[in-house]
Amino acid sequence: TEEPKSLPDYAAWKERNALIVHSANTMETRRGAIGNGVITPSDRLFIRNNLPAPPASVTEDPDIWEVRIEGVKNPRTLTVGDLKKMGVTTVASVLQCSGNDRAFFPHGASGTQWSVGAAGCIMWTGVPLKDVVEALGGPAEGARYITSTGGETLPDGLDPKTIIVERSVPTRAMQSALLAWEMNDKPLTHTHGGPLRMVVPGYYGVNNVKYVKNIAFTENQTDAKIQASGYRIRAVGVKGAPDQPSMWEMNVKSWVTAPLETARSGRNMIYGVAFGGTVALEKVDVSLDGGKTWKQARFLGPDLGPHAWRPFVMAAELPAGEHRIVSRATDTHGNSQPEGRIDNERGYGHNGWGDHGVTVTVS
Ligand code: MSS
Incomplete structure (x- = not known):
């Protein structure tokens, strides 16, 4: 449509x-x-x-x-x-x-x-x-x-x-x-x-x-x-019911916001946002190779408290080619984003880092 x-x-x-x-x-x-x-x-x-x-x-x-x-x-x-x-x-x-x-x-x-x-x-x-x-x-x-x-x-x-x-x-x-x-x-x-x-x-x-x-x-x-029955986490194909978890506290999450599709080779700034829901954020790691190796990003701007999000940035040398850039946030209780998603009927609460990444073509 x-x-x-x-x-x-x-x-x-x-x-x-x-x-x-x-x-x-x-x-x-x-x-x-x-x-x-x-x-x-x-x-x-x-x-x-x-x-x-x-x-x-x-x-x-x-x-x-x-x-x-x-x-x-x-x-x-x-x-x-x-x-x-x-x-x-x-x-x-x-x-x-x-x-x-x-x-x-x-x-x-x-x-x-x-x-x-x-x-x-x-x-x-x-x-x-x-x-x-x-x-x-x-x-x-x-x-x-x-x-x-x-x-x-x-x-x-x-x-x-x-x-x-x-x-x-x-x-x-x-x-x-x-x-x-x-x-x-x-x-x-x-x-x-x-x-x-x-x-x-x-x-x-x-x-x-x-x-x-x-x-x-x-x-x-x-x-x-x-x-x-609405806003309940349940397996695919299952109807909503009061005994299933309700969408209350948010989970820890982050995603990259720039660059998105293309970049020039050389030094680039990778940006994103991250938050911990009801728990303050500890750190965000960024990977330029789809999650094989990670480096800690730096928070950008003032900390507005545990419920706010934190923009993050990491400088990176990007050679020509295709790069899968992903980010993974960790809160102060030690909760980290999982790699995958937890499939559920209505598609709620997705914080898997794999899907949230971006594939950037560098020329
Ligand atoms: N409220 C009311 N009253 N109505 C409606 O509809 N929606 C929900 C909330 N609240 C509603 C309300 C939802 S569902 C959401 S997201 C939110 O809101 C949104 O907001 P903004 O302001 O943005 O529009 Mo989902 O979980």
């Missing part, structure tokens, strides 16, 4: 040439447009909507947006204006779709055929969730999950449970979660979840619920389809 020529209205402000547009609801950053910055420019960040985005009017007066907080000692409805007085923090964290790199799965995993670009590193500003919960008396007894509900208007005639964006994460995520109203120093756009978004640093994209309207501390995970 041919790529749509223009961006959908709600994303018209994006940099068209930096994006691969898969559909009106899914677009990713081109590998060559990821760049060497610590923060992904907002107009290059990928978009993934499971439902059509709400109208731009939801962000006209962001401070009047309401969010209901339940499953705490004193449940309350708060406006964004109220939240802004309860506390504030700024956190850099990687936003990455669970299905990033799905196109590499040979069984043809269904869903958007993402290459490497359904990911970016973002500065979020908002109130720490734990400050809000403390102000409301703490979680109710027996709470094991934080369940966030998206504010989209649901289409008529369908069972809401089958389409609503409602995600549960374990309460351990409360240590780092925030309710964000700014992205990269600007009011959060409706494109990326404004007026208010649940941000769970180190967790896959789907848990970062946009236009959040309800947050509940619950004993059980929601029975919404997106949680119960």
